[in-house]
Amino acid sequence: MQPEKYDVVVVGAGIGGLGVGALLAHSGYKTLVVEKCDFVGGRFSSYEYEGFTLPTGAVTIHYKDTETEQIFKEVGAELELIDAPTLFYRIAGKDYEMPPKGAIGTGLDIINRLEEDKAKVLGGFAKAMGKEKILGAFRSGTKEPDKEKGITFKDWLLQYTDNEMAHGIFDTIVSTLAAAHSYEISAQAVFSFFVAMKGFRDVGIPARGNRVNMENLAKAVKANGDVWTNCLAKRIVVERGRAKGIVVEKDGGEVEIEAQVVLSNVGPKATVELIGEDNFKEDYLRNLRVNLKPKPVTMVFVASDRPLWPEDGRAAILMVVGARRITSVIPLSSISPQLAPPGQHLLFAFGSPVSNEVRMDVEVEQEQILKDIKEQFPLFEKHGRVIKFDSRNVDDELPEMRTRVGIVVAVETPVKDLYNVGDGCPIMGYTGSNAAAETAVRVAGIVRKQYKPGKA
Ligand SMILES: Cc1cc2nc3c(=O)[nH]c(=O)nc-3n(C[C@H](O)[C@H](O)[C@H](O)COP(=O)(O)OP(=O)(O)OC[C@H]3O[C@@H](n4cnc5c(N)ncnc54)[C@H](O)[C@@H]3O)c2cc1C
The missing domain is CATH 3.90.660.50 (Polyamine Oxidase; Chain A, domain 2)
Structure with a gap:
């Protein structure tokens, strides 16, 4: 049977895969996205369970002025999100409302007040925390994150305070937003995150579940191509160091798809498996083993x-x-x-x-x-x-994130005409669904520069 021909073929319909697929289809590239599940969106989707709509993953979506918003806008797809409501911190069992800006400073004020109250009860002096000093150092950190490369965020904070509640607040923030404990990632990574993703601001919650949003992106792909669900990619075909296309399982048989460029959304390690480890140099494989730290x-x-x-x-x-x-x-x-x-x-x-x-x-x-x-x-x-x-778990196919903030993995691969997209290839400071969306925008840019549409 003759292979089917597309300009671009994408393996996996997560936000990275559908995002890049939609952008390129919209730019005139005949695009096919294949997805092994019977629904689109991967970890950016939702499903019905006992009458409730549950997320497969992402719930708090950084979207305003982000690559996520850019993709939906550019292809004219609707992104249904409700702006995140008021944020509260629960500290020592009590809930405190946070202002839209300056939540960290407010949190530190609360801790100082709690320490004063404790001192009144126990007698003695409250050990006041130097809030301005901490906030000043935090601001400097966000101006020059690279200066704080060598230490963990916890060690950075210990320079200013050993107050347990202060460490608790920061660990909660870092764990929630940056996908690692404060003792597991560098201060550089945390500051880069705050610069790139603006902390907890500009976040939206999917109004009807993210599946609706991803189906909107799938429609944008279908305007100049197709999305095949229930379609497992079995291998990426590589000849003389160049990706030529993929072989998929469809309707009980095998179908070969030829394309100018293959984009993989299955994570860099699984991409290697679709080709065979023997085709890669040890350096590249070692780099993936060291840098991919799933959450x-x-x-x-x-x-x-x-x-x-x-x-x-x-x-x-x-x-x-x-x-x-x-x-x-x-x-x-x-x-x-x-x-x-x-x-x-x-x-x-x-x-x-x-x-x-x-x-x-x-x-x-x-x-x-x-x-x-x-x-x-x-x-x-x-x-x-x-x-x-x-x-x-860390070794699950779909962990929370494929790696943590502060780790940088290239979208380029040693195989020509093959790129990775998704949260396994973040740039500094990015994580989660917007890290995946950023790769979609970046790889769409590379494809537009290097390949001409309309060859299929
Ligand atoms: C529990 C949980 C909570 C999260 N919470 C948040 C949050 O609140 N905010 C946030 O921003 N991020 C959150 N994330 C992270 C976010 O969901 C992911 O970073 C993002 O969705 C990853 O997108 P991706 O493009 O890398 O691909 P994925 O979503 O991993 O999609 C890859 C797709 O490829 C398909 N596939 C794999 N192998 C094949 C094959 N051989 N053939 C065909 N298809 C294949 C898979 O089925 C999948 O659909 C959370 C994740 C989880 C799991």
Whole structure:
């Protein structure tokens, strides 16, 4: 059988794959995206579960003035997000509302006040933290992140304070946003993240789940190509060091697709497997082994017959300081009621294991998270139930992130006409779904420069 011909073929329909596919289809390249699942979006999607709409991954989407927004705008696809509501920090069991700007300073003020109260009760003097000194050093860090290359963020902070609550706040922020504990990543990485992603600002929550958004992107691909779901790519065809196309399983048979350029969204390691390790030099393979540090996570979804937090049902987001595992809590149905069936509520929490370096014991993680939920939300025992735990281990095919903030992996590969897209190839300071979107924009730029559309 004659191979099918496209200008561009993309393996995987995550935000990276569909993003680059949509951009190139829109620029006149006849594009095919193949996806092995029966839905599009990968870890940027959603599914129905007992009447609730649950995320497959990303929930807090950095979108304003980001590459994610750029992709949807450029191809004319709708991105349905609700702006993130007010943020609260739970410190020492009490909730504090954060201002839209300056949340870190407010958090440090609260800690100083709590220390004063403690000193009043116990007698003696409160050990005041030099808030201005910390904020000043933080600002300098964001101006010149590269100066803070050699130390972890925790060691950086220890130069200014050893206050446990202050370390707790920063660890919660870093774990939630930068996908590693403060003792696991460099201060340079954290500052670069704050510069690139603007912390927790400009975030949106998918109104009806991200699947709707990704189906909108798939439509943009189909305007000048196709998206095949239920279609596993079995190998990438390489001849004399150049990618020529792919072979997929479709309708029970094998189909060969030829293209000028092959883009892979399956992660750099899985891309190598689709070709065979023997085709790569040891240097390249070692670089991937060292730099790809997948992030484990457990998400817990809790249903209830009344809102568990905030108890009045307002839309809000909570960062919990000092819990066993949970760091952030999002009452999804208070933000978008259509995510739960009528009369029910849906809350979800992220649980970060103590170490992101090693395999987590899933059973232990889930036990610890359940203890947190019971302790943090008194209404849970009477009104709530866990509908699902979703744990992603370090060696899972779809971890939380393929690598952590501060690690840079190239989109170029040693094979000509083959590029990677997705969160396994971030630039400095990027992580999560927008890291994947950034690769889509970058690789679309490379393709537009090096290949002419209309050859297929
Ligand atoms: C639990 C969890 C929570 C998260 N929370 C957030 C968050 O709040 N905010 C945020 O920004 N990010 C978050 N992330 C990270 C974010 O979801 C990812 O960084 C991003 O979606 C990754 O996109 P990607 O383009 O790299 O590809 P992926 O989503 O990994 O997509 C790759 C696709 O390739 C397909 N595929 C694989 N092999 C083949 C093959 N051989 N043939 C065909 N198809 C194949 C897969 O099925 C998949 O659909 C979270 C992730 C998880 C798991």
